[in-house]
Amino acid sequence: MSPDSQPTAASPEARESRRFGRRALLTGGAAGAGLGAALGFGAALGIPGLRDTPTARAVEFGGESLPCHGVHQAGITTPPTAHQRYVAYTLRPETDRDALTRMFRILTGDIEGLTSGVAPLADSEPELAARPARLTITIGVGQALVERVDPELRPKWLAPLPKFSRDRFSGSYDGGDLLVLLQADDPLPLAHAARMLDRDLRSFATHSWTQQGFRQAREAEADGTTMRNLMGQVDGTINPRPKDEDFADLVWLTGSGTASDGNPGWLAGGSALVFRRIRMELDTWDQIDRPGREQTIGRTLSDGAPLTGGSEHTPVDYEATNEFGLPVVPAYAHIRRARSEDLGERIFRRAVNYDDGGESGLLFACYQRDPLSQYVPIQERLDELDLLNEWVTHTGSAVFAILPGFTPERGLGATLLT
Amino acid sequence: MSPDSQPTAASPEARESRRFGRRALLTGGAAGAGLGAALGFGAALGIPGLRDTPTARAVEFGGESLPCHGVHQAGITTPPTAHQRYVAYTLRPETDRDALTRMFRILTGDIEGLTSGVAPLADSEPELAARPARLTITIGVGQALVERVDPELRPKWLAPLPKFSRDRFSGSYDGGDLLVLLQADDPLPLAHAARMLDRDLRSFATHSWTQQGFRQAREAEADGTTMRNLMGQVDGTINPRPKDEDFADLVWLTGSGTASDGNPGWLAGGSALVFRRIRMELDTWDQIDRPGREQTIGRTLSDGAPLTGGSEHTPVDYEATNEFGLPVVPAYAHIRRARSEDLGERIFRRAVNYDDGGESGLLFACYQRDPLSQYVPIQERLDELDLLNEWVTHTGSAVFAILPGFTPERGLGATLLT
Known part of the structure; x- marks a missing residue:
């Protein structure tokens, strides 16, 4: 597929002909x-x-369909979908700056087409693209890609995270130069889009890893139901909301700083993604009685309410004590260790389940301005002491810079490459 | 989990307490x-x-929820669901007839519970079982299991299929002594139920393989839409329908014969499942132009109508010729090769897609009374000559006897073991 012969879906003609999109x-x-x-x-x-x-x-x-254009890429604050696929690539040695420019031009056009339900011209199965079911495709870049453009452009946090004592990486799910994150409510258009983009990328990069996740099916639950993970926990109750006043400060880069302070101009509207594969030891988790499991987390299993009472969204009373004077939420309960008094030390989570038929757990994703000052201190506390550690193991880790949003006039990667 | 201490979900008390089921x-x-x-x-x-x-x-x-009791097991003629998981097990050497009796008793109770939304007593995450989303669990037995009970009981077709010339088995997805087939519209209760049954089975059998499939998401399409496979084809148009007069004759065993004629008494209400993993070579398939791909199948890609005109469900005119006197549906087109003049040579298909992030294809399942006289002659014709062969490869194969349906009074496997 040549980028020169391929009109983007955003061209007026293509937009006119969108049979299914929007x-x-x-x-x-x-x-x-x-x-x-x-x-x-x-x-x-x-x-x-x-x-x-x-x-x-x-x-x-x-x-x-969901719009792909905007100040930010789709797929971060858009509603969580039932299916997710994270695909990482390693750049080929010969993929230079010019090739990257071509690659992002092709990606831009195909993402515009696939997410709107109009198959790219080169798509031989346009019927599989016609019903996107809220498909979003989000592109992130890794350390090596940015350094290939210009090492001076790399934000300080775009590097492997410091190693935590309990990390047990298998080597199969670490790092990556380019991330393609696909999300949709239907696995069929998602699988098709992943294959189309894989074909796009083949001459620029080699496939590094794929991880597939899920949450409850669309329409199986009332809108806004918090996900349950495979441990049975309501997962994701406390999370900054896009409508919150401080959400942008926590999540979106402004580009008003420099690479060395982590906020370079080319990332204005982008974000920093930390992605961790967390295996769950469900066999031993099952052996703990229900009160034991609830104390481990600090919430009830039935509805996710804090042990200090109320319902799922009731604030936790960390000061409450029981009749023996002990804290109701144990000192080393997961929710207590995960939280910080520092309001800047928060992250926006988008975790989903994985189950590869034998191993299962959580694909933990979080967005922030700076992993070094947001994710890392949280994970340091958990790594040091968290009752839950007995049953969870981090087996893969990657950090990506999520590119700024794009428009018909200014495509993906434009700020990095011009 | 001891079967003796475990009331089945079908007991009056358990039925009274079904909080979510039915x-x-x-x-x-x-x-x-x-x-x-x-x-x-x-x-x-x-x-x-x-x-x-x-x-x-x-x-x-x-x-x-769907009822699990009946003359036939659920999951064969029940509506196709969005997600499927086939899990095969190999019996442990020490699993004798008594152990099998215990194993089926445990399976029966847990299937009754899980499919109705009432977690089994030993389920430590009952919340994950509470919303089954049309979960069905279907049990099949392989050659070795039946022979362990009594070699005389094995129907003649319960053995590996004759080898076809184009079979290329990887060795990872063949055979199995016991099949657990889970289907649901939501991946979460499906994953949970698979794990609960895996725990049930661990002392009786070891895990052999798992294959996961999908079709369009529930509610993404209008009810009754025929599935598209990953080649973009409408897949499954011609298929016996449960309401057809001859459906029972094609699919359900009556138990009125003997093991040596393939219809032993213990299988009355059961069926024979042929399960094939079929890899698709999508990269080369993409290189064929659209008319070429349509001629390969014999149907249009846009809506699955036969090349001889009409819409998806219009009968194919196999006699029609074009202006050059050549057949409109080519002599070696897939649909022509798959069909037989013999009405008894038909099968009931339940295929789904798989995509393991790199390899994709079809999990082909079909039900019948006798694979040797139904599936095998069809596959012999396809194996010999089928334009589609260039792009599909059978990489795994298994045959299972699907047990008769069960009731609160007479559990799974009762006819085999008493």
């Missing part, structure tokens, strides 16, 4: 769609007269 | 449920007054 744009957890009405959703519901109600929710969500 | 029973592709109303579905839709409409379709389908 039928329904979602901007948050709540759906708004006219698709359901178009498909006779009212009839499917058996509710006479609902057919033409434009507020009806789309049941056949395959046609929903 | 909220909605599905018996076909169409949903009927009051759950949506209970969960405030009308409110979610933004349709005032809909909240209490009992006909509203459940959007949060996680709570739906």
Whole structure:
């Protein structure tokens, strides 16, 4: 596929011809769609007269697409989808600056097409791209890619994390020069898009690793239900929300600094991703009684409420003591060790489950401005002492700079390469 | 877990206490449920007054369960679900007839619980079992298991298939003494149930292989949409339907014969499963132009209509010729080679996609009374000549006897072991 012969999906002609894209744009957890009405959703519901109600929710969500353009890339604050795939690549030795420019141009066009439901021209199975089911594709770059462009551009945090004492890396899931993160509510368009991008990248890079994750299926749960992990815990209750006043300060780089302070201009609108593969020892976890497991976390298993009472989103009372004067949330409970008094020491998590039929655990992803001052101190505390450590092992680790968002006029990687 | 201390979920007490199960029973592709109303579905839709409409379709389908009891096991003619997992086990040498009796008793109770949304007593994460999302668990037995009970009971077809010339088995996905087939619309309860059963089985058998498959996500497509495979083809158009008059004759064993004619009494209500792992060579498939790919199959890629016209379900006109007098559906097209003039030479297919991040293809499953007279002649024709052969390779194969259905009174495996 030659980038020169390939009109991007964002060209006016391509946009005119989008047969399936943008039928329904979602901007948050709540759906708004006219698709359901178009498909006779009212009839499917058996509710006479609902057919033409434009507020009806789309049941056949395959046609929903999320915009890929913006100040930030899609896939970070967009609603969590049921399926995720992280794919890492290693650049070929001959992939120089010019080749990277071509590579990002091709990626930009294909991401615009695939996420909107319009297959790239070179796509031989356009039907598999036609129903993206909220597909997003997010691109991150690793240390070696940035250094190949210019070592001076590497933010100080874009390097392997300091080694923690309990890290047990297998070597199969570490690092990477380029990250392609695909997320969708349907595994079919996701698998197809991953293959199309893999074909795009083959002349520039070699495949390094793939990790696939899932959370509850779309529509299986009410919108906004917090994920359960495979230990049975409600996972992700305390998390900065995109609507929070300080969210941008925690997550988005501004580009107002320098590479050596971690905030170089080319990353304005980008973020720093820490990605960890965390194996769960479920066999031994099962052997602990329920109160023991709840004390380990600091929350109930039934609904994720703190042990100090209330419901899932009730603030934890870390001062509360029981009749013996001991803290209700144990000193080394996971939630107590994970938290910091320093409000800047927070991260935006997007964890999902993995289960490769024999080994299972969590694909832990978190976004922030600076892993060295946000993720690392949290993980240092956990690594040092966390009741949960007995049942979790970090077996892979990678850090990527998530590129700024892109527009039809200024493609992916433009700020890095121009 | 001791089977003696474990009440089955089918006991009256357990049934009384089913907190989540059977909220909605599905018996076909169409949903009927009051759950949506209970969960405030009308409110979610933004349709005032809909909240209490009992006909509203459940959007949060996680709570739906399918009955596990019946003449046949669930998971064969029940609606295809989004996610499937095939897990094969090899019996331990010491697993004798008594152990098998215990093993099936445990499996029966846990399948009753897990599929209805009531976690087995020994389940330490009952929350992960609470929303089964149409989970079914289907049990098959292999040659060695039956022979361990009594070699005289083995139906003649329960053995490795004759080797086809194009078979290229990797050795990683062949055979097995026991099959656990899990299907659900949500990967979370499926992963959990697989682990619970794995724990059940550990003292009786060792894990042999796991294969995971998917089709379009639940609610992403309209009900009854035929699956697309990763080659982009509409896959599974011509298939016997459970409502067809001759379906039972093709698929369900009657037990009215003997092991040597393939229809022993203990299999009344059971079926024969042929399971094949079929790798797709998508890179070279992509290089063929669209007409070439359509001629290979005999159907259009856009909607699966036969090349002789009409729409997906229009019968194929195998006699039609083009302006040059050549057949419109080529002599060696896949659909022509797969079909037989003999109506008894048909199978009931349940194929799904797999994509292990690098290799992808089809997990091909078909049900029948006798693989030797149904699957084998079809595959012999395809193996000999099929335009599609260039792009597909069979890399694994297994045959299982799917046990008859079970009831609260007569558990799984009862007919084999008593």
